[in-house]
Amino acid sequence: MPSFDKYLENIWNRYSRDPAKVLVHTGTIGWALSSAAQITAILFNDKISAKEKTFLIPQETFDAAVNIGCFYGLTTGIKNFSKKLVTTGKILPKSIKKYMENSPFKHSYGKSSFNMEKDLTPLVSFEPYKKTYNAFKNIFTTGSTIGATVLSCNIVTPLLRNELASISHNTIVKRADEGKNQVFTKEELDNKDSKILQLHYKPALYNSHSSGMKV
């Protein structure tokens, strides 16, 4: 069995160059865990009616699924694009841009095939600009990643998860309305596996066998 030191070394070797990789992996597990906890909380919250639960439960499920999808697609895409903007020299601080305009790379920088790090590292004349370049790359990609996270988690995800949850909610409500005309025995009801189904068939049962019982 590998020692704890070996685990740490593995983490260092695998993720230290690209921490975003581990953030995506841990984020995925985190969202799944959080959603499981939140769904449990909704299920056992007796202050929320069954009708609202049929929206809130799919909403929470889709929240995790869409979040993970958006994070892999949108956030990673924007992060890579912003990194490419800097490494190709498409966006630079004024001092470095001035240096580039007077360098042999005047016509090639800013093109998709250009790589500031590979092409300029051997140049001694670029040495004084290295610190500014690295710091700019750091702040620009970090800022873009945070912006992309906010866009995907706080704007795109809620819009999509609401849309998907609404479809699911409206289907269940419609089915429950149709089911209101049916009368289920207690045994039939208990055989239903899904909690959501129970929540919706219960009103039909109580409507016919009891009055005003709280679900």
Add this chain to the structure above:
Amino acid sequence: MCRCMSISINKIFDSIPKMSVSNGNPDRWNKIADWVSRPAPNRAITGITALATQPYIDLHNKNVSLETREISADRTKAKVIVGTLAGIAVRQPSYNLVAAMTRPDGNKRYSKWLIPSSKLQGLKEGSFFLKTHRIIVSTLLALGVMCFSNFALDAPGTAYLTNKLIAWRRAKAAKKEGADA
């Protein structure tokens, strides 16, 4: 086909005009980037922006009834507030603990516990790899803690605050109705 797509994406990229930003202080840029990358400030940023956008989006979801929309927005507010506070409460101590155990120049018994021994030689405080190693290990530690805190803290806290917000909103609406009548 893939090659053709890659060529056209490169062409689109090349057509973007070159841009420049004003010169700044590189040390300050690094400081800001390092701070916002830490797990707790990062969680705070996403939490605050979530509170500004998500309840608004929930309230404007025209596909469901007004009552469902309002309850959904209340739950989102509660989830974001509790999730952000619990997230910071878990992440910050995790980061501090990991930082205390990853000090290459520290002389306490535990200062180097979480640095792989093969990387210790020549490692300096402030190195890029050490900073990212701290973020990664503290994120993993926080995830372990969150396996429990999500169920023990977040979920019941969200349910409690959701009920409070719903009751508060209904009381406000009833008071307004009473005043109108």
